[in-house]
Amino acid sequence: MHCFLYFSFLPILLAQAHRIHTEYTPPNANCIDYEIPVVVSTKGVEWIGPKRTDNYGLIDFVFLSSTRPEANFTPPVTGPVDINGTYTISGTFCSPKTKCEHSNTVLLATHGLGYDRSYWNSAFEPEKYNFAQYAVDKGYSIFFYDRLGTGRSSKLSGFVNQISIQVSILAQLAAQIKAGQYTDTIGPPKKLVLVGHSFGSFTTQGLVAAAPEIADAVILTGIGFTMQGGVVIESFDLRVAALKDKKWKGLDNGYVIWDDVYANVNVFFKAPLYTIEAVAFSEKNKVPFAITELITIPTLNYTATGFKGNVLYFNGEYDIIACGGYCPGVEQQPHALFSGSKAFQSKLQPNTGHGLNGHKNATAGYKVITDYLMEQGF
Ligand SMILES: *[C@@H]1O[C@H](CO)[C@@H](O)[C@H](O)[C@H]1NC(C)=O
Numbered sequence: 357m358h359c360f361l362y363f364s365f366l367p368i369l370l371a372q373a374h375r376i377h378t379e380y381t382p383p384n385a386n387c388i389d390y391e392i393p394v395v396v397s398t399k400g401v402e403w404i405g406p407k408r409t410d411n412y413g414l415i416d417f418v419f420l421s422s423t424r425p426e427a428n429f430t431p432p433v434t435g436p437v438d439i440n441g442t443y444t445i446s447g448t449f450c451s452p453k454t455k456c457e458h459s460n461t462v463l464l465a466t467h468g469l470g471y472d473r474s475y476w477n478s479a480f481e482p483e484k485y486n487f488a489q490y491a492v493d494k495g496y497s498i499f500f501y502d503r504l505g506t507g508r509s510s511k512l513s514g515f516v517n518q519i520s521i522q523v524s525i526l527a528q529l530a531a532q533i534k535a536g537q538y539t540d541t542i543g544p545p546k547k548l549v550l551v552g553h554s555f556g557s558f559t560t561q562g563l564v565a566a567a568p569e570i571a572d573a574v575i576l577t578g579i580g581f582t583m584q585g586g587v588v589i590e591s592f593d594l595r596v597a598a599l600k601d602k603k604w605k606g607l608d609n610g611y612v613i614w615d616d617v618y619a620n621v622n623v624f625f626k627a628p629l630y631t632i633e634a635v636a637f638s639e640k641n642k643v644p645f646a647i648t649e650l651i652t653i654p655t656l657n658y659t660a661t662g663f664k665g666n667v668l669y670f671n672g673e674y675d676i677i678a679c680g681g682y683c684p685g686v687e688q689q690p691h692a693l694f695s696g697s698k699a700f701q702s703k704l705q706p707n708t709g710h711g712l713n714g715h716k717n718a719t720a721g722y723k724v725i726t727d728y729l730m731e732q733g734f
């Protein structure tokens with residue numbers, strides 16, 4: 357892994373590319389922003405229930421969703437139906453200023469609910485909490501993007517936005533990145549690694565289950581298959597986003613967000629391994645998500661037995677979303693879902709909750725990920 361100085365000639369500016377616009381640029385990286393057109397044509401569900409107009413309606417929906425199965429509450433959706441749409445996805449590609457052999461490995465990172473692409477590229481104490489900067493420091497290149505409905509990507513109804521649409525988008529991004537689009541001067545990567553957090557991990561696993569050839573490895577964080585939907589939906593303490601803050605008034609009432617900093621901590625952080633400042637930063641930058649994204653997670657097939665690449669499954673020890681609050685012992689099932697994979701590993705990050713990137717020990721977790729990739733020849 358000898359990195360050498362690489363003198364990059366001024367790249368030709370593509371019409372749709374801008375030199376970095378994101379709020380933070382890792383000092384060790386060359387970053388470029390892309391606005392990427394995608395055409396979605398997939399199967400999904402259609403919302404047929406009432407579209408609640410206030411928080412009382414939302415809370416009753418959450419309550420009913422969290423009741424025991426014996427109550428026979430079924431989400432107000434029907435399907436499968438055809439879903440078609442054209443959208444723009446806004447993403448950032450960063451590669452090391454000092455190139456090395458790993459730089460031709462591209463990580464494609466998909467964030468989870470409540471965040472936008474800055475989950476991977478935090479402006480808050482980046483030497484401690486910034487995954488992109490860490491990965492670039494180890495020589496890797498990384499593409500991270502705003503999930504549809506967040507950041508500078510297109511918006512659509514929160515009663516329509518759902519996981520199958522997000523999988524279709526990730527499939528297109530992965531194919532285009534493999535073809536060398538949106539990778540600045542790196543060109544077509546030697547290897548493509550899909551990285552996810554939470555809903556982004558479900559999106560990633562759903563994709564490699566359906567299209568096993570699409571990537572060489574997957575790193576799945578904040579994901580579990582023993583979770584109880586009721587615990588998940590109740591623990592968020594959701595409110596209608598448009599009623600919460602006028603900056604979200606352009607979103608329809610299908611978009612929701614947790615109520616306050618304590619709800620944020622309840623889902624994403626485990627004491628005592630966080631600082632109040634890190635939590636406050638995360639709370640200030642929270643991003644609404646579609647209720648339909650949350651309730652369609654169980655509609656995909658996650659059996660990825662056809663996937664032949666490397667798999668690292670990496671959760672916080674105390675992840676309430678992935679494991680109901682305590683993860684030791686829950687790793688077995690994902691291995692069965694990846695029975696054809698190479699060097700499957702399942703690891704836990706000690707003293708950490710669902711938001712792995714927000715804890716004091718985050719960089720030690722990043723090292724677990726990059727060490728795995730290096731050991732496996734990426
Ligand atoms: C809409 O999506 C379906 C797949 O669900 C596809 O078969 C159909 O061709 C699409 N229609 C258009 C106009 O893109």
Ligand SMILES: *[C@@H]1O[C@H](CO)[C@@H](O)[C@H](O)[C@H]1NC(C)=O
Nearest residue numbers: 565566657658659660661662
């Ligand atoms: C899920 O995918 C696996 C692997 O392709 C397949 O064997 C299984 O039948 C699928 N399950 C359902 C419910 O479609």
Ligand SMILES: *[C@@H]1O[C@H](CO)[C@@H](O)[C@H](O)[C@H]1NC(C)=O
Nearest residue numbers: 704705706707717720721724
């Ligand atoms: C920090 O993370 C590393 C890597 O997982 C682990 O070995 C170490 O025990 C953790 N430290 C604490 C204080 O949790």
